[in-house]
Amino acid sequence: MRSLPSSLLLLLTLLMTACSGLGGSRHSLPALMVKRLDWMDDVAEAKRAKGLPITDPKREAELLRSMMQRGDAAGLNYESVRLFFSGQMQAAKVRQEEWLHQHPAATTAQPPDLATTIRPALDEIGTQMIEQLAEETRHLHPIQAAALVTQARKRLMQAGYSEAVVKPAVKGLKDAMDIYFATWP
């Protein structure tokens, strides 16, 4: 079979993307990835105020466990959820490091509280991410999955995040998508 002209392929991709609800009213996965990272300046300030290190292995394990459980309930593969959130947390840590480096002194006297404000917000974003991951993997064609990864990179760069932050976040999404589409017919 002759391969499709690239302009037709692009048109098909755009049509399928529009139909899949990527631009719908709920936050898309790329938008949620930006939203999650947007919390990290506050997280860094909250940790500085309390003298806490950036990395909290216990919280990471708890978050992964709870997201994998939610993912399982939504029909998602455990490993894909683990890879996705590992990437987002890695990006989160790089962003916190950058923030502290760029702002050697505290920028606020009263940062939001980690336990009562920040982590519940991150949990809520995580839940929305699971819903979107489930939605995307149900409806996406592999071409659209690749477009979603590209779109995520674009959104994160547009939001002003550095390559060092964007790279692990996008890799997490790509790794998750690869699991679903590796065996696609």
Ligand SMILES: O=C(O)C(=O)C[C@]1(C(=O)O)C=C[C@@H](O)C=C1
């Ligand atoms: O909750 C925190 O303490 C954060 O710094 C956020 C976060 C995350 O991305 O969820 C990032 C790094 C920590 O190791 C744990 C979790």
